Amino acid sequence: MDEWGHGDFLCKNYILNSLSDTLYNVYSSAKTARVLWESLEKKYKTEDAGLKKFIVGKYLEFKMVDFKTVMNQVQEFQIILHDLHAEGMKLANPSK
Template identity: 75%
Template structure:
């Protein structure tokens, strides 16, 4: 008769190789994760937290300061200014505090959009005015004035 410990060790030997594969898969998900502008930041933060949970479930440990830095790095391109602001803070931040700040930033952006006050990049348009100037010998030259 086989005891429970021998059975457990047999199962562990047979299926332990899958464990390394699943760790690699979860790490790949973490490294490939990028936030996009088409979804809300908060919903993407929740996806990020699920990946962190999967990493923890696989027995891997990531320090909280690493998690905070990684989340800041993965913010979408439209949050560049906020991202730089967070990177230059000298005081260490907890993941929970970062999520609260992101939620506040998201709410502020949504209220600005509703009010029509959201910031757009300034785009300069060049206006050219063409003037005909009488040249030598009756030939007219064109003079461009850029404003």
């Protein structure tokens, strides 16, 4: 039991030391490394899903407008496509 407690202490502190000071203050009260890891995972996996929904929303709502240059709009669309790709999402080709 002592060995597990020591390992848990080390693991928890390795994780905490990799966090910024602000996050350290938020998560330092976690009792075990597992509780700390699960709370970080829950927080950041939820944010990741929210980011993907936001990017998909930008893609679906994109429209060309008359008051912007075509080049600016193409660049905006390319940024949206880059963000989709960066999040690991791909556009399906319906003709295949």
